[in-house]
Amino acid sequence: MDTWDPFVLARIQFAANITFHILFPTISISLGWALLFFKTRFVATGREHWMQAYQFWVKIFALTFALGVVSGITMSFQFGTNWPGFMNTVGNVAGPLLAYEVLTAFFLEATMLGIMLFGRGRVSERVHTLATLLVALGTTASAFWILALNSWMHTPAGFEMIDGKAHVTSWMQVIFNPSFPYRLTHMLIASGLTVSFLLAGISAYRWLRHDRGAEVLATLKVGVYAAALLIPVQIVVGDLHGLNTLEHQPAKLAAMEGIWHTQKGAPAVLFGLPDERTQSNRYELAIPKLASFYLTHDWNGEIKGISEFGGQHPPVAPVFWAFRIMVGTGLLMLVVSWSNAWRMRKGREMTPWLARVLVAMTFSGWLALVSGWYVTEIGRQPWLVYGVLTAAQAASDVPAANIALTLSLYLVLYVTLLLAYVRVVFYLARKPDLAKQPLHHAPAGLQGSTTQQGAAG
Amino acid sequence: MMDLIPDLSQPAGWLPLAFAGVMALSMLAYVILDGYDLGVGVLLRHADDGEQKDTMIASIGPFWDANETWLVLGVGVLLVAFPMAHGVILGYLYLPVALMLVALTLRGVAFDFRVKAQASHKHLWDRAFQLGSALAGWSQGYMLGALITGFQDGIGNRLFCALIGLCLLAAYRLLGASWLIMKTDGRLQRKAVGWAWSSLWLTALGIAAISIVTPWVSSRIFDKWFAFPNLVLLLPIPLVTVALFVLIARSLRRLPTRLEQGNEYGVAVPFAGTIGIMLLAFYGLAYSLFPWLVIDRITLWQAASSPQALMVIFYGVVLVLPVIIAYTVFAYRVFWGKSTALAY
Numbered sequence: 001m002d003t004w005d006p007f008v009l010a011r012i013q014f015a016a017n018i019t020f021h022i023l024f025p026t027i028s029i030s031l032g033w034a035l036l037f038f039k040t041r042f043v044a045t046g047r048e049h050w051m052q053a054y055q056f057w058v059k060i061f062a063l064t065f066a067l068g069v070v071s072g073i074t075m076s077f078q079f080g081t082n083w084p085g086f087m088n089t090v091g092n093v094a095g096p097l098l099a100y101e102v103l104t105a106f107f108l109e110a111t112m113l114g115i116m117l118f119g120r121g122r123v124s125e126r127v128h129t130l131a132t133l134l135v136a137l138g139t140t141a142s143a144f145w146i147l148a149l150n151s152w153m154h155t156p157a158g159f160e161m162i163d164g165k166a167h168v169t170s171w172m173q174v175i176f177n178p179s180f181p182y183r184l185t186h187m188l189i190a191s192g193l194t195v196s197f198l199l200a201g202i203s204a205y206r207w208l209r210h211d212r213g214a215e216v217l218a219t220l221k222v223g224v225y226a227a228a229l230l231i232p233v234q235i236v237v238g239d240l241h242g243l244n245t246l247e248h249q250p251a252k253l254a255a256m257e258g259i260w261h262t263q264k265g266a267p268a269v270l271f272g273l274p275d276e277r278t279q280s281n282r283y284e285l286a287i288p289k290l291a292s293f294y295l296t297h298d299w300n301g302e303i304k305g306i307s308e309f310g311g312q313h314p315p316v317a318p319v320f321w322a323f324r325i326m327v328g329t330g331l332l333m334l335v336v337s338w339s340n341a342w343r344m345r346k347g348r349e350m351t352p353w354l355a356r357v358l359v360a361m362t363f364s365g366w367l368a369l370v371s372g373w374y375v376t377e378i379g380r381q382p383w384l385v386y387g388v389l390t391a392a393q394a395a396s397d398v399p400a401a402n403i404a405l406t407l408s409l410y411l412v413l414y415v416t417l418l419l420a421y422v423r424v425v426f427y428l429a430r431k432p433d434l435a436k437q438p439l440h441h442a443p444a445g446l447q448g449s450t451t452q453q454g455a456a457g
Numbered sequence: 458m459m460d461l462i463p464d465l466s467q468p469a470g471w472l473p474l475a476f477a478g479v480m481a482l483s484m485l486a487y488v489i490l491d492g493y494d495l496g497v498g499v500l501l502r503h504a505d506d507g508e509q510k511d512t513m514i515a516s517i518g519p520f521w522d523a524n525e526t527w528l529v530l531g532v533g534v535l536l537v538a539f540p541m542a543h544g545v546i547l548g549y550l551y552l553p554v555a556l557m558l559v560a561l562t563l564r565g566v567a568f569d570f571r572v573k574a575q576a577s578h579k580h581l582w583d584r585a586f587q588l589g590s591a592l593a594g595w596s597q598g599y600m601l602g603a604l605i606t607g608f609q610d611g612i613g614n615r616l617f618c619a620l621i622g623l624c625l626l627a628a629y630r631l632l633g634a635s636w637l638i639m640k641t642d643g644r645l646q647r648k649a650v651g652w653a654w655s656s657l658w659l660t661a662l663g664i665a666a667i668s669i670v671t672p673w674v675s676s677r678i679f680d681k682w683f684a685f686p687n688l689v690l691l692l693p694i695p696l697v698t699v700a701l702f703v704l705i706a707r708s709l710r711r712l713p714t715r716l717e718q719g720n721e722y723g724v725a726v727p728f729a730g731t732i733g734i735m736l737l738a739f740y741g742l743a744y745s746l747f748p749w750l751v752i753d754r755i756t757l758w759q760a761a762s763s764p765q766a767l768m769v770i771f772y773g774v775v776l777v778l779p780v781i782i783a784y785t786v787f788a789y790r791v792f793w794g795k796s797t798a799l800a801y
Contacts, residue, residue: 070565084544092766095537114519406555
């Protein structure tokens, strides 16, 4: 048992929790706005299929939201249980940001969700639309606060250290710290892309099952066009975010690019196996000078290498690979969304082949998003707050056995819930009349849905 | 005790006190509000059929999520306003906290999965709902026991914590049953009267156990309660508590015949009475513990963050909390009355 390092276990536990958690807010942030869009289209046009789209997707929203809430509660406890040194050192910065998230976002979205889900018929249509808007606003406000804190951990600003504790000198600088605008935009667009591919993928799945009503075609179109519009913007924003990283966290950038030694005219490494021991990439495949060009806009610009940072650099291989997975998925998204948008131009029919590709990419947003987060979070190591506090300094003294026990408990739970979630999303898509018939939390509707299942299955 | 309390006219004095108040009230709101949710979850296994289960869950469906947020606020305030105590308390409670989190996760996701997964899986998610509710309630009671005994180790303490776990679960069950008496009708409503009745005694035992044990944990607490004239001034607390128990018991005895005749008079009495008991228990507990966050070890001022950081949050609390309370009241009004089948 004592061969287990509690620090490593605590990190794995935290990484597992935060990875599981981020999957769900990513969907609920943009799906909330998509629902508002469906609802307002219905109110504006009076066309029933927009309400059917709303009624189908609100079920997925509710499920996603619940998973986000419960995993978020776990997070709020683990800040303290796993990293007590974090609050002790930078609590004066992190505390108010977290408090504002709870006060301005959590209560709003949780309370309005009840009205949004169950209140139709009890409140006026206008109040119901307002509740939908407030839920979407709440999820986005939550992203604002938590990304302000996360960005501050990467590019801390607006504070001074007194007796080893951070004290705020300017809240504007704390919140709007150098990486915040880039990270927030990058994350919100990532959420938009995740939901676009989810909408498109599930709609394509229904289309393939010959469930081709106006509602399915509408959500398919919304998904494909939103993805096609968002992905080029995301590529530009991602590039700007990368330049911001080059400026503030050069060690992370060197790991992303796999550049070991400072050089002028650095190559863009497409493939390679980073080797910490020899400080080089094995089997490297690279395009000469390209990295210098897109990072410094000069073919001979100088890029700092990993060796420049002594021991204070992140583990190279995970950052290097996660970055390639993210970029690869992004490029795939570009190809798929544009070819679909082209195919569907002027109201033409979808092809089964393209629909299958969309189904395969239903959760591609998650892959790009999680690998992107790994790039930025692992890339910050060994720091917890860049240049201020290392993760090791913030660790707790909880015994390894306790962490191992709870970690295995969480892992079993998360894997089960993740599988259940994906299965249920596709299961809901298989019940063809679901959108037309409200889902009851009481027997009448349930019998309805079981018979539908029988008919469909 | 006066030497423990700094000058309250200074921000470093009154701000931590204000936040201790916000934290305590959030926890109280959580225990009452999510208490009835968890109580209904525990009672699920006594339902006659799936229809009753659906009605029971429909009665808490629109509320549970916001109810649970009070826990996030309470723990959030502990984390951001009293970081030093947060480390000590959650370090000691590491395992019960983990158990509670897993349990709350199960309960929370079961709300959705039970109606969305394949019909053949529904009973599994109902089980998860019950198990999650029961374990969450028990582990919270365990933590309450630990708070009262000052987070000390030892088998006796742990057993006491485990007992308080059962008693808090009974209190939640009482709250849940009284909630169902108000929010449902027919057979389920009459069954709920029986459930409330069977929860009453363990709830009373829990409050008695806490009242007896707390003064013996610390001589300071003993003196606070039993020195003259405090004793006389505090006597109304246990007396009113006993009176409320009698009131609830009487109401539960009369309700079945009244409900039989379709008379709804007094259906809210058990719920209101239980909340009254919880308020008094809470007041007694706060009186015992003040000004300690960890009995005889850490006061709330010793554990507090810097006044500057607290001030920033204080503005937020003063501005936003009334708004939160206003829209919470609005949501309860929207779903006022007997719960109907929920559909969306």
